[in-house]
Amino acid sequence: MSRPDWIVLVLTLLGIIAYGLYKSRTSRDLDGYFLANRSVPWYMVLLGIMGTQASAVTFLSAPGQAYTDGMRFVQYYFGLPLAMVVLCITFVPAFHRLKIYTAYEFLEQRFDLKTRTLTSFLFLLQRGLSTGISISAPSIILSSLLGWDIIWTNIFMGGLLIIYAVTGGARAIAYTQQLQLIIIFAGMFVAGYMVIHRLPEGVGLSEALHIGGKAGKLNIITTGISENGFDWNDRYNLFSGIIGGFFLALSYFGTDQSQVGRYLTARSVSESRLGLLMNGFVKVPMQFFILLLGVLVFTFYQFNPEPVFFNQAQLDLLSRSKYKDSLVLLERSYAETEALRIKHVTASSSLQVQQITAAKDGYRSTVKRWLKDKEVGGDDNDTNYIFLRFVFDYLPKGLIGLLIAVIFLAAWGSISATLNSLSSCTIVDFHKRFSKPLSQEKEFRLSRIYTFFWGVFCVAVAQLAYNLGNSLIEAVNVLGSLFYGVILGIFLVAFYRKRVGATAVFISAIITEAFVILLNVLGRKGIVSLSFLWFNLVGAVGVVLLSELIQKFMKKAPVAAASPE
Amino acid sequence: MDMEEQEEQSPLFKKWGTWYRLVIGFLVLLILFFYFLTKHFS
Numbered sequence: 001m002s003r004p005d006w007i008v009l010v011l012t013l014l015g016i017i018a019y020g021l022y023k024s025r026t027s028r029d030l031d032g033y034f035l036a037n038r039s040v041p042w043y044m045v046l047l048g049i050m051g052t053q054a055s056a057v058t059f060l061s062a063p064g065q066a067y068t069d070g071m072r073f074v075q076y077y078f079g080l081p082l083a084m085v086v087l088c089i090t091f092v093p094a095f096h097r098l099k100i101y102t103a104y105e106f107l108e109q110r111f112d113l114k115t116r117t118l119t120s121f122l123f124l125l126q127r128g129l130s131t132g133i134s135i136s137a138p139s140i141i142l143s144s145l146l147g148w149d150i151i152w153t154n155i156f157m158g159g160l161l162i163i164y165a166v167t168g169g170a171r172a173i174a175y176t177q178q179l180q181l182i183i184i185f186a187g188m189f190v191a192g193y194m195v196i197h198r199l200p201e202g203v204g205l206s207e208a209l210h211i212g213g214k215a216g217k218l219n220i221i222t223t224g225i226s227e228n229g230f231d232w233n234d235r236y237n238l239f240s241g242i243i244g245g246f247f248l249a250l251s252y253f254g255t256d257q258s259q260v261g262r263y264l265t266a267r268s269v270s271e272s273r274l275g276l277l278m279n280g281f282v283k284v285p286m287q288f289f290i291l292l293l294g295v296l297v298f299t300f301y302q303f304n305p306e307p308v309f310f311n312q313a314q315l316d317l318l319s320r321s322k323y324k325d326s327l328v329l330l331e332r333s334y335a336e337t338e339a340l341r342i343k344h345v346t347a348s349s350s351l352q353v354q355q356i357t358a359a360k361d362g363y364r365s366t367v368k369r370w371l372k373d374k375e376v377g378g379d380d381n382d383t384n385y386i387f388l389r390f391v392f393d394y395l396p397k398g399l400i401g402l403l404i405a406v407i408f409l410a411a412w413g414s415i416s417a418t419l420n421s422l423s424s425c426t427i428v429d430f431h432k433r434f435s436k437p438l439s440q441e442k443e444f445r446l447s448r449i450y451t452f453f454w455g456v457f458c459v460a461v462a463q464l465a466y467n468l469g470n471s472l473i474e475a476v477n478v479l480g481s482l483f484y485g486v487i488l489g490i491f492l493v494a495f496y497r498k499r500v501g502a503t504a505v506f507i508s509a510i511i512t513e514a515f516v517i518l519l520n521v522l523g524r525k526g527i528v529s530l531s532f533l534w535f536n537l538v539g540a541v542g543v544v545l546l547s548e549l550i551q552k553f554m555k556k557a558p559v560a561a562a563s564p565e
Numbered sequence: 566m567d568m569e570e571q572e573e574q575s576p577l578f579k580k581w582g583t584w585y586r587l588v589i590g591f592l593v594l595l596i597l598f599f600y601f602l603t604k605h606f607s
Contacts, residue, residue: 074599081592085585213606220599238596270573273581280588284595 001146005401012183012405013160016176016412020164023175029440033169033447034101034424040265044174045275048262049253050283051177051413056138056157057384059188059290059410064310064383066294070219072236074287076533079245081280083253088273090495091254096269101428102421103260103491110494111502113433118509119490120429122483123257124422128454130480131418132158132461138407140466141384144313145392154462161412162455165419166448170265173416180409187406188290194395195296200303200346211302212295220288233529244533247540248481251488257421297390302345305338306360309367310382310389317378323370334363415458423450481532482520485539486513492540493547500551508546512539 001009026032040048065073100106104123108116135158143153164172196205203211212218224230224237234240253259253276266272308331309315318327341356371378391403427447432438438446486509493505516539522528530538575581 078592078596081588085588088581088585209602209606216607218603218606221596221603268573270576273584274576277584277588281591284592288599 001400001404002397004398005404008398008401009405009408012402013156013408016180016409017160017163019179020161020172020176021167024164024168024172026169026171028444030101030424030428030443030447032171033444034261034420034428036169036171036174036265038265039267040174040271041267042271042274042278044178045263045266045271046278046282047178047181048174048265048417049259049275049279050286051181051410052258052262052417053252053283053414054184054410055134055414056407056411057134059184059406060138060141060384060387062287062290063294063297064386066217066291067298067386068383070217071288071291071295072219072222074220074284074291075222075236075238075241076245077249077284077287078238078241079243079247080249080283082242082246083249084276084280086250087254087276091491092263092272092276093269094495095260095264096272101264102257102425103255104257104425104429107490107494111490111505115490115502115506115509116429117433118506119255119487120425122487123255124425126479126483127256127258127418128422128457129461131415131422131454131458133465134414135411135458135462136465137384138411139462141388142404142407144311145385145388150466151463154459154466157408157411158415158459158462159455161416162419162452165416165455166451169447169451170261170420173420174262174265176416177413180413183402184406184410187402188293190399191391191395191403192289192293192296194399195293195300195390198394199296199300203299203303205296208296208299211299215298217295217298232534233531235531235533240531240533244531244537247485247488247536248533251484251491251536251540255484255487255491257425258418261421261424262417294387297387300390300394303342304394305335305342307389308334308363309371310385311379312389314371314378314380314382315367317376318367318370321370321373321376323373323376327367327370330363330366334360337363419451419454419458422454423447426450426454481535482516483513483539485516485536486543487539488536489540489543489547492544497544497548500547501554504551504554505543505547507550508543512542512546515542 027037031037062073095103095106098106098109102120104116104120107119135154139150139153139157142148142157143150164176196208199208209218222234222237224234224239230239231237263272263275266275315327318324337356337360341353341360344352344356368380370376371380388403388407391400395403424447427443427450431446431450432443489512490505490509493500493508516535519528519530519535519538520532523530575584578584
């Protein structure tokens with residue numbers, strides 16, 4: 001990176017930390033530290049929700065996803081607006097009325113202590129590990145592209161934000177998320193403008209979309225239905241997006257403390273509702289535009305030489321392997337093919353372009369096959385590197401620094417809110433619940449200590465993830481979809497099935513969880529073909545139906561302690 | 566409906582139901598628009 005890039009990057013990051021510390025003044029109790037004294041307006045709730053959901057990988061992966069697979073990934077978010085409506089009707093008023101700190105407190109009031117402890121523990125386990133991965137994933141990409149040391153990258157990615165997250169709690173996090181999102185959107189907008197600006201003369205946005213569309217990249221709506229019927233293993237289509245996405249969004253926003261903690265900071269039920277509903281309006285268009293950036297980058301590379309593989313570190317790995325001589329020959333032939341392809345694209349000779357593109361894809365497949373070779377042990381997926389590679393190769397000095405800052409800020413916004421929620425569950429659901437009464441000052445100091453502890457834990461997991469490679473990353477990604485549905489099922493029973501008591505819901509949760517894990521194992525062995533988005537539906541519906549059934553066999557109907565109405 | 570909900574009126578509209586219908590209606594419009602884009606540029 002050049003000096004102007006470093007200046008922009010360092011100033012942006014230091015500015016955010018300073019702003020976070022400036023906004024750190026809060027009352028020294030749990031209400032101030034975890035809920036910002038329930039004083040936040042709806043637009044800050046909205047930005048908090050968006051900043052918590054959008055991690056660094058969102059901005060790295062999504063353009064690459066559109067580049068390789070088209071824009072159909074946007075359908076993944078179609079269930080989100082529907083989930084926002086259900087949350088506003090049921091979850092939000094109940095959580096506000098009970099004046100709780102964590103979503104799991106509600107479960108003790110409605111069911112019993114063991115149900116609360118189980119769900120809170122599942123949250124801490126899943127969220128603690130997945131936050132480590134959300135530090136690790138962008139760190140690996142940046143260290144690979146820039147040659148930075150991975151330990152220091154992990155510490156900067158997951159460690160610097162601890163300064164303001166520990167000091168100022170929810171209030172500092174809410175204010176920094178606001179500023180972070182403004183910088184992120186500005187950075188992405190400028191990047192989009194620059195892609196269009198760098199297209200050849202006579203190729204504007206409309207032409208770029210036609211080129212992307214012809215290549216199948218504007219496959220925004222797909223049904224997943226073919227001559228063989230509906231493909232249950234197809235991840236992104238209209239039906240899995242609306243139904244599976246609805247259950248995923250409902251469980252994430254309704255039962256994951258990192259999100260619940262954001263809208264509990266609102267000054268009233270109305271402000272919480274407005275923040276969530278506005279998220280229902282803006283989330284799908286926002287994802288659409290991020291994906292569109294990927295299609296524009298795709299169009300750009302139709303007129304410019306595309307790297308044979310976007311992750312240079314993996315090419316370097318190959319050049320040190322038994323394939324080093326073959327790679328030299330392949331790269332030479334590939335460069336000639338690319339030059340020929342661009343010449344024909346410019347001359348609009350579509351038949352020749354198709355033939356040359358097929359040859360070009362053949363070179364890419366060969367590189368991927370070499371990387372998959374066990375002796376090489378490389379990573380054959382370069383989707384996450386596409387956008388940043390474009391940034392490094394074609395954007396001007398200064399702007400590169402800004403876009404690297406965008407990656408850091410996206411990570412910080414998401415991680416800081418999660419650390420706050422991990423700390424709130426640890427102290428409210430465990431420490432305070434199982435120990436002697438504490439003074440407000442002691443609770444406040446412990447909350448800070450737990451925030452710091454979770455920050456260090458997540459950075460350590462990030463380092464472990466790097467050392468263990470893809471296996472742990474995949475395992476943790478699956479972990480979320482395994483638990484979310486069941487946790488949502490417990491909450492749905494709490495809200496909508498008043499006849500069902502604690503024991504019935506607890507037993508049904510354990511059985512359904514075992515069933516979902518079994519489905520995953522069978523899926524990995526190829527016996528069952530079901531995409532992970534459907535696990536959320538299976539888990540939630542399984543707990544609701546099974547708990548009703550078990551309750552019928554139990555002698556006495558329970559009395560709900562904390563009814564939602 | 567409890568007391569708190571009665572006290573908290575919806576901004577702009579008389580009922581929160583209007584907001585909910587707007588969010589769902591906007592989603593339907595977006596899906597139709599995306600369908601048009603998919604067909605138009607394919």
